[in-house]
Amino acid sequence: MKKFLKSPLIGPLSAMILVFLIVAFSTDRFLTVNNLSNIALQVSVVALVAIGSTVVIFTGGIDLSPGAMIALLSMILASLIKFVGLPLVIAIPLVIFIGGLLGAFNGFLTAYMRIPAFITTLAGLSAYRGIAFMFNDGSPIFSLHPFLDTLFYGSFYSIPLPLIYVVVLYSLAVWGMKYTQTGRKIYAVGGNPSAAKLSGINVNRIQLIAFVIAGLAAAFGAILLASRLNSGSPNYGVGIELQAIAAAVIGGASLAGGRGHVLNALIGALTIVIVQNGLNLNAVPTSMQSVTIGVIILIAVGIDMWRNEIGYSLQKLFSFKKPL
Amino acid sequence: MMTNTQESFTNSNPELLWELCNITKKFPGVLANNNISLKLFAGEIHGLMGGNGCGKSTLIKSLAGTHSPDSGQIKLRQNIISLDSPTDARQKGVATVFQEFSLIPTLTVAENIFLGRLPVKNGQIDWQKIHADAKSVLDKLELKLSTYAIVSELSVAEQQLVEIAKAIATDAQLIILDEPTAALGLTEIKHLHTILRRMKSQGRAILYVSHRLDEVVEIVDAITVLKDGEVVSDAESSEVDIDFIVRTMIGDDVDEHYPKQCNKTNTPLLELKSIQTHKGVNNVSFTLHKGEVLGLGGVMGSGRTEILNAIFGIDPLIQGEMKINGKLINAQCPKDSIDSGIALVPENRKFDGLFFNFEGPENITIADLNTITQKGLLSPHKEQSLSQSFIERLQISSAAINKKVGLLSGGNQQKIIIARWLNAHSEVFLLDEPTQGIDVGAKVAVYELINHLTSQNKAVILVSSDHDELIAMSDSIAITQDGTITDLLPASQVSKADLANTTSH
Numbered sequence: 001m002k003k004f005l006k007s008p009l010i011g012p013l014s015a016m017i018l019v020f021l022i023v024a025f026s027t028d029r030f031l032t033v034n035n036l037s038n039i040a041l042q043v044s045v046v047a048l049v050a051i052g053s054t055v056v057i058f059t060g061g062i063d064l065s066p067g068a069m070i071a072l073l074s075m076i077l078a079s080l081i082k083f084v085g086l087p088l089v090i091a092i093p094l095v096i097f098i099g100g101l102l103g104a105f106n107g108f109l110t111a112y113m114r115i116p117a118f119i120t121t122l123a124g125l126s127a128y129r130g131i132a133f134m135f136n137d138g139s140p141i142f143s144l145h146p147f148l149d150t151l152f153y154g155s156f157y158s159i160p161l162p163l164i165y166v167v168v169l170y171s172l173a174v175w176g177m178k179y180t181q182t183g184r185k186i187y188a189v190g191g192n193p194s195a196a197k198l199s200g201i202n203v204n205r206i207q208l209i210a211f212v213i214a215g216l217a218a219a220f221g222a223i224l225l226a227s228r229l230n231s232g233s234p235n236y237g238v239g240i241e242l243q244a245i246a247a248a249v250i251g252g253a254s255l256a257g258g259r260g261h262v263l264n265a266l267i268g269a270l271t272i273v274i275v276q277n278g279l280n281l282n283a284v285p286t287s288m289q290s291v292t293i294g295v296i297i298l299i300a301v302g303i304d305m306w307r308n309e310i311g312y313s314l315q316k317l318f319s320f321k322k323p324l
Numbered sequence: 325m326m327t328n329t330q331e332s333f334t335n336s337n338p339e340l341l342w343e344l345c346n347i348t349k350k351f352p353g354v355l356a357n358n359n360i361s362l363k364l365f366a367g368e369i370h371g372l373m374g375g376n377g378c379g380k381s382t383l384i385k386s387l388a389g390t391h392s393p394d395s396g397q398i399k400l401r402q403n404i405i406s407l408d409s410p411t412d413a414r415q416k417g418v419a420t421v422f423q424e425f426s427l428i429p430t431l432t433v434a435e436n437i438f439l440g441r442l443p444v445k446n447g448q449i450d451w452q453k454i455h456a457d458a459k460s461v462l463d464k465l466e467l468k469l470s471t472y473a474i475v476s477e478l479s480v481a482e483q484q485l486v487e488i489a490k491a492i493a494t495d496a497q498l499i500i501l502d503e504p505t506a507a508l509g510l511t512e513i514k515h516l517h518t519i520l521r522r523m524k525s526q527g528r529a530i531l532y533v534s535h536r537l538d539e540v541v542e543i544v545d546a547i548t549v550l551k552d553g554e555v556v557s558d559a560e561s562s563e564v565d566i567d568f569i570v571r572t573m574i575g576d577d578v579d580e581h582y583p584k585q586c587n588k589t590n591t592p593l594l595e596l597k598s599i600q601t602h603k604g605v606n607n608v609s610f611t612l613h614k615g616e617v618l619g620l621g622g623v624m625g626s627g628r629t630e631i632l633n634a635i636f637g638i639d640p641l642i643q644g645e646m647k648i649n650g651k652l653i654n655a656q657c658p659k660d661s662i663d664s665g666i667a668l669v670p671e672n673r674k675f676d677g678l679f680f681n682f683e684g685p686e687n688i689t690i691a692d693l694n695t696i697t698q699k700g701l702l703s704p705h706k707e708q709s710l711s712q713s714f715i716e717r718l719q720i721s722s723a724a725i726n727k728k729v730g731l732l733s734g735g736n737q738q739k740i741i742i743a744r745w746l747n748a749h750s751e752v753f754l755l756d757e758p759t760q761g762i763d764v765g766a767k768v769a770v771y772e773l774i775n776h777l778t779s780q781n782k783a784v785i786l787v788s789s790d791h792d793e794l795i796a797m798s799d800s801i802a803i804t805q806d807g808t809i810t811d812l813l814p815a816s817q818v819s820k821a822d823l824a825n826t827t828s829h
Contacts, residue, residue, distance in 0.1 A: 179701040181693045188690050191681035198636075198676055199691040199744070200662040258681035 009261055011303065012252040016271045023278030030281055037160055041152070043273040044162035045221045045228075046243045050265035051173050052103070052217030053244040058177075059210040060190040060257025061110060061117035065124030066218035066244060069102050070237030071132040073222035078141035078232025081148075088145055096219045102128065103215020107208035125241065132234035140233035144226065151227040162224060166266070169220065173262040186210055190257030246293065247272060250300040271296070338365035340402070341529045342387070342418075342498055347396035349382050356382040357393065358553040364498060364529040369520060371544035372533045374763070379553040380533055384500055387531070388420040389413030411440075419496035421487050421504055429476035434458035436475055437490045461493045465519055481512045488516070492523065499523065500531045503761065505539060510789075517543050537764070538792070582796035583771055587615035587778035592650070594635070594666075594752050594783065599644035601634045604807040607644075608634075612752065614781040617774060619788065619798030619815060621823045627807035628787045629671065632754045635785070636668045637661035648752065662691060667745030669738070671756040671787075677741045684724030684732070685711035687740050692748035714743040718773065735766020742773055753777055753784045759793060771797055791823045 024030050049066045056063040073095050080091040102124075109120040135141075154161045177183035188196045189206045197203050221240065226232050244265070251268030253260030272293060279289045303310065342364040349357040357379045364370055374380050386393045389407035397404050400416060407413040413420075427436045435442070437458045443450045458471040467485055475483060484504065491499055501520075505513045520530055520543060534540045540547070549557040594612040599605060608631055612618050620628040633639045635646065637655030646653055648664050655661040658668070670676035679687050688711045689696050696707040708725070715724055718739045721732055729737055738758060745753060755774070759767040774784055774797055788794045794801065798815040803823075 178704075181697065181702065184686070184690070184693060184702060187681060187686075188679055191679040192675075194676050195679055196690075198638075198658050198668055198670060200659040200748075201690075202657075202659065258679070 008252055008259070009263055009267065012250065012264060012267045012271070012300070015250075015300070015303075016267050016274070019271055019274050019278075023274055023281075026278060027281045030278060035277070035281070037163075039270075039273055039277050040160055040163045040166075041228075042277070043269050044166050045224050046240060046247060046273070047166050047266050047269040048169060048224065049217050049221040049240055050244040050247040050269050051169060051262060052214030053241065054248040054251075054253055054260065054262055054265040055173070055177075055186060055213045055217075056117070056210045057245070057248050057253050057255060058186050058190045058257060058260060059207050060193065061207065061210065062121065062245070062255070063106065063211070063214045064118065064121040064241050065102075065106060065128055066214065066221065067237040067240040067242075068125045068128035068132070069099065069215065069218040070222040070225060070240060071234045072102070072128045073099055073219050074226045074232035074236045075132045075135040075141065075234055076232075077223060077226050078144050079135055081144045082141050088147060092223055095223060096216060099215040099217075099219025099222065100212050101215065103212040103218070104208060106215070107211030110211065111204035111207035121241075129234060135232075135234070138234055140231050140235070142231045144230050144232065148227045149230045152224060153228075165220070165224070169217075170262065170266055177262055182206070182209060187258055190259075192258070243269075243272065246297050249297060252300070252304060254304070268300075338367055339527075340364075341366045341400070343397075343399040343402075344383070344387070345397040345399065347383065347386055347393045347398075349379075349386065349391070349393045351382075355553050357386070359396070360550070360553075360555055362548055362555075362558075364531060366497070366527045366529050367524055368545045369524055369530040369532055369543055371540045371547040372531055372550070373537075373540060373547060374550035378550040378763075380550055381502065382553075383550070384420065384422075384502055384531070384533065387413065387418055387498070387500060388422075389418070414494060414496070417494075417497040418500065419491035419494050419498070420500040420502070421491045422502050427475045427483060427487060427490070429474075431475060432471065433462075433469055433473050433475060433478075433486055433489075434471035436486060437461060437471075437493050439490070457493070458489075461489050464492070465489055466515070481508050484508060485512070485516070488519070496528070498529045498531065500533075502533045504532075505534060510791075513539060582793065583768065583775065584797055585775040585779060586799065587775070587781075588799045589614045589616070589781065591781075593648065595647040595650075596635070597645045597647075599634055599641050599646060601630065601639040601642060603630045603633065603639045605630045605634045605639070606807040608807075608809050609644075610802055610809060610812060612783045612785065614783055615778045616800070617778060617784045617786055617798045619786045619794045619801040620804050621791070621794055621801050621818070622804035626804045628804050629756060630807060631804065632668065632756055632785065632787060635661065635752070636666055636754060662748060662750070665749065665751040666754065667691075667748065667750035667752065668754045669741050669745070669756060669758055671760065673734070673737055673741065678729050678737055680728060680730045683726055683728055684715065684720070684740055687729050688714055688743045688747055691744045695747055710747065711743075714746060718743055718746075718776075719769065733766065734762040735769055738762060738766070738770060739773065742777075751782050753782060754787075755784055756787045757789065758786070759788065759790065767793075794823070795819075 029035060049070070052066060053063050076098060077091055077095045080086045080094060081088065086094070106120050106124055109115045110117045152162060156164055177186070185196070185201050185206045186209070188199065188201055189203050193203050221237070225236050247268035248260070248265045249255065249268065250271050251264030251266070253264045275292060275296060276289055279292060340363055344360060344362040347357050347360045360379070360383060362370070362383070372380055372383070385391050386398070387407070389410045389412050392406065392408070398407060399405065405416065407416065407418070428439065431439070434455045438454050443453045443457070445453070455471045462469055462471065465485065465488065467489065469478070469482060469486070475486065478486065488501070488504065504516060508516065520532070524530060532540065532544055547558065548555055591614045592611045593614045597609050598607050599609070600607060604627055610618065620631065622628050630639065634641060637658045637660050640656050646655065648666070653660065653664045655664065679690065682690070685707050689707055693702065696703055696710060698706065712725060714720070715722060720739045720743065721736045724732055724736060724740060729740060732740070759770050762770070774786070777784055786794065786798055795815050795818055801813055801815050801818045802809045803811040
């Protein structure tokens with residue numbers, strides 16, 4: 001329990017619960033099974049993409065390209081199914097593989113060619129979407145496969161499938177960061193690249209791996225989005241990279257690298273979606289929703305920055321109980 | 325015992341310039357300064373000493389206006405004043421040279437010296453005046469630097485001197501120097517001392533913080549020693565000697581400054597044959613034996629660090645060969661060297677050594693995660709128990725087990741890095757200035773670690789600018805100059821003067 005209270009997850013988690021309660025009190029349409037499973041569906045795409053963005057952030061990098069990657073990968077998936085005629089069991093793994101390759105390309109440019117991650121992925125943000133528009137003369141590809149939308153709308157023992165993907169992939173990511181050497185090295189590279197190199201870590205390879213993970217995560221996002229709408233479109237995923245980064249940041253990951261927990265991203269993504277949902281239910285216009293998300297990002301990062309000061313003044317306030 | 329008596333002041337009745345009365349400052353969980361009083365006279369150099377975490381920095385920061393004490397008074401010429409901000413302190417005549425550089429690396433020397441108070445003429449920055457004024461400040465210090473030089477392109481020693489130039493440019497009456505010589509070579513230290521004596525004769529007060537005992541005793545007129553936030557001793561320097569300070573700082577008697585154990589054997593461990601790198605290592609050959617400590621003597625820039633970098637695979641060899649235990653190794657990157665049993669304890673712990681996002685155990689295990697891997701997965705349990713055993717063996721603060729390493733003292737941080745290499749089963753330890761910036765007590769602990777390593781048949785290559793330490797702790801000393809080794813002698817045949825001669829040339 002003490003360990004849990006000290007964990008970096010506690011702050012973002014309580015913030016999320018607070019937001020949840022506020023929204024629940026503001027409208028009685030929030031706490032319905034229908035609405036909550038709607039939230040689960042809504043959060044799934046961003047949440048999956050955010051796994052990759054967060055891992056890249058852990059290494060001290062940033063990934064601006066997953067939105068454009070999603071557009072490209074959804075068009076590749078659609079073409080493979082519709083025009084090449086590949087069955088889903090082949091097309092889907094192939095798209096995941098291509099996602100990994102795109103990530104590896106970002107990682108190669110960043111780690112080995114020493115172009116800053118911000119620039120590499122900014123270029124990707126533009127170029128990948130451009131390539132997406134080269135498919136099918138830039139038009140969306142519809143009605144891909146009768147079974148495809150089951151991947152999104154289906155359920156398993158009445159649990160929506162996207163929720164299961166989220167739980168499975170986050171468990172895998174949490175496990176990987178905690179129990180594998182690669183996970184530990186990702187934190188080391190983000191914490192101090194120079195010390196990492198002098199400790200015998202192949203810094204370039206670790207950065208590359210982080211981007212591959214980001215590419216795979218984007219591919220999962222693309223497949224989920226394509227199955228939701230049973231189509232591929234070069235306009236998919238616009239702005240999702242920023243939502244994913246915002247999720248990581250709101251969840252408490254440090255953009256300086258080396259610190260944070262993968263679950264930060266899930267908590268952050270949920271916070272954003274709950275706020276959006278609450279504002280929707282209260283008929284707040286979209287423009288105001290964007291402003292609200294902006295304010296939340298500032299508050300979340302502010303709290304993170306001022307954590308020590310806040311902790312100190314709280315300690316003063318409740319000075320009857322003093323650790324140390 | 326000191327020679328200061330004859331210059332013990334031009335002015336027999338020195339003016340009391342600044343006075344700290346009963347300063348107390350608390351931080352969460354720590355009483356950093358407890359009832360400290362200190363008097364600073366015009367024309368006097370006052371040494372402030374004490375181990376890490378003794379409250380020196382906190383005290384300096386009170387005088388520099390960085391933070392205000394919880395209680396106590398600060399008096400300037402007998403008047404009680406308050407220092408609300410660094411700017412306020414500067415206006416009242418306090419200039420501080422902090423340990424961490426406050427220079428902006430991308431700006432020129434002149435811009436840095438006048439940063440925050442660039443002279444303005446007709447609403448525009450007066451560049452001519454800045455460079456002329458900066459030039460005259462540098463001249464005062466007899467520094468031959470261009471005022472147009474970009475700070476990041478200067479050597480560390482030059483940067484330190486620019487930092488001092490910045491402080492004296494304000495014409496301050498009190499100059500605080502926090503570890504000003506940590507990055508300086510012998511010549512530069514001498515130079516700095518000349519400058520300080522000149523400023524002293526101009527009637528300024530100087531508060532001088534340093535870990536280098538010999539140098540402090542040489543230059544100061546009075547000394548205050550702090551321990552655990554309290555004054556344990558204050559005295560005129562004519563009354564103190566090094567052993568006295570060491571005793572008061574660490575609290576108990578240290579018979580032996582340098583507890584050297586001789587563990588050298590005749591079995592070769594590391595053999596270098598005419599190695600050469602692109603970074604200036606030229607035709608270096610020597611044999612390091614099991615249990616041996618080989619000291620590399622020479623100034624900054626003589627190639628000491630470059631030789632370590634070559635052995636550690638940072639700069640791959642372009643010629644020559646390197647053998648460990650008779651086996652040829654080809655080190656293209658640090659990992660290759662680490663795998664062959666070589667360890668580097670870098671000069672700059674903060675930038676090259678520690679992971680501040682990690683707690684102690686993760687810092688210890690990072691160079692060889694295989695030691696905590698079971699069935700392909702990291703075992704947190706094994707990591708804890710293994711780290712615990714290193715923490716006990718090396719007598720690291722027990723806080724290391726669950727605290728981020730940034731909260732540990734310099735000495736404990738250094739031990740964490742050594743534990744890292746013990747965990748990686750390294751045999752050859754390259755120690756680059758291992759005692760720089762750590763207090764006397766921690767230094768002794770590092771010496772004991774060196775003994776611990778050599779007693780286990782491991783070997784050490786020691787680079788140190790502290791000549792006493794280098795001679796006392798090494799079995800043999802290699803004199804480096806221009807990337808090559810000019811002489812290799814048993815340490816007993818090397819005198820401090822020999823090193824000083826080679827280094828100051």
